[in-house]
Amino acid sequence: MVAFNKTHNCKICNREGVYFYDEQFLSPRLTKYFIDYYGEEKFKLFINKLEGINFILLKCDNCKFIWQKNSPDDKFSYLLYENLIDSDKSLEKSKLKFVKDKFRVSHEINLLFHKFKKQKINILDFGAGWGHWLLSGDKNKYNPYAFELSNKRKNFLKKMEINVIDFDNINNYKNCFHFIRLDQVLEHLDNFNHIFKILKKLARKDCIFFISVPDGSNLLKDPYNIKIQKGPIQPLEHLNCFSRFSLEKLILRENFQIIGLKETIIMHFYYFLNGKANISLFYNDVKNYFYSTSIKFKFK
Ligand SMILES: [Zn+2]
Structure with missing residues (x-):
């Protein structure tokens, strides 16, 4: 066996x-x-x-x-x-994260909402866990979807009125999403080809993607x-x-384009013109553009 x-x-x-x-x-x-x-x-x-x-x-x-x-x-x-x-512990951790991040995440979602200028946008958290990220924004502005395989988490997400996607119903959501995020997901996966195929199927042409993984740069400098x-x-x-190098290489291999500094600044400026602004989010997006293993990208 x-x-x-x-x-x-x-x-x-x-x-x-x-x-x-x-x-x-x-x-x-x-x-x-x-x-x-x-x-x-x-x-x-x-x-x-x-x-x-x-x-x-x-x-x-x-x-x-x-x-x-x-x-x-x-x-x-x-x-x-x-x-x-331990699912109780992991749910507890997620709840703490929700409280800690709620303000920042609500700005993250608002920023996307203003970019698309739509009545409501569709957001997918791929590997959503207990869904704390999706629960943090103003629901009048987006429809929350979670891709999740764990039954315990799926049941919890449904109770929280989050739409759940899995391998059984994935074909109902072709070209559906304005924003897809994979936060701390890619480091767990065996096969990247398969996941990118799914992402390309689910995304609208103008979709923004966000991938974040643990930063192993220091370990890579001294692997022994x-x-x-x-x-x-x-x-x-x-x-x-x-x-950063390997994550970028993977994203480019899949024929995506990393969102440029100019576009990042315009997005935040437009948000600012709409009466909102979040300096720390702006700083983070600019910093992520230069270093870090958190990358925003789109179709070419
Ligand atoms: Zn290689």
């Missing part, structure tokens, strides 16, 4: 990966990490899946990108995200000294470790 997929070649440029880290998943060090992170009881539920499998990291210097060679298959992933991660911990490289969960 193998619960893992193997990826030998770079997920961005397809060159053969360079090995630089190899340790058994059940080594004392990784075992300690799993027990600390998931708890001893939960660890017992998947210990047998790890037998004889190694935690292997490969890198591509051409793309400044790191990935885990062995990644959990669909069934193991579902177990991991639906049953092993990585630590086993939560962060951009996290056993089983964070399968991909990006730098």
Whole structure:
């Protein structure tokens, strides 16, 4: 019974990966990490899946990108995200984030609303989790949609009156969205081609996309000294470790165009003319244009 997929070649440029880290998943060090992170009881539920499998990291210097060679298959992933991660704790975390970010997110949504000059826009949070981002804005201005696979989260989202999309109904939403965001999603995925195909199908021609992933730039500078911990490289969960360079390369490979500085400034200026402005959001968008692993882009 193998619960893992193997990826030998770079997920961005397809060159053969360079090995630089190899340790058994059940080594004392990784075992300690799993027990600390998931708890001893939960660890017992998947210990047998790890037998004889190694935690292997490969890198591509051409793309400044790191990935885990062995990644959990669909069934193991579902177990991991639906049953092993403590859902009460994760909901609590999401609620705290909602309170902390509500003001800023409502401005983020307003900014988009003013850009499109429509009565209402369609917004998709792809991998929405508990939906805290979608709940933060003024619902008169947008229809909230969440793409989510976890049943617990889907039920919660429906209760919050968020429209839920999954693989069963995805074909009903072709060319539907003005804005699609993937926040902390791409680092978990095995296959980028598949996800970009879906995004292209769901987006309107004038859609704005936003992707944000953990910034692994520092780890990429010194890959031989990585630590086993939560962060951009996290056993089983964070399968991909990006730098700005690699994220940009992936987006360009998919034939998208990164939203330019001029367009970013015009968007904020228009928002300002409509009587609103948010300096920290403006600062963030400009900063993200230059560095960071958070990128806004659109079709060419
Ligand atoms: Zn590469």
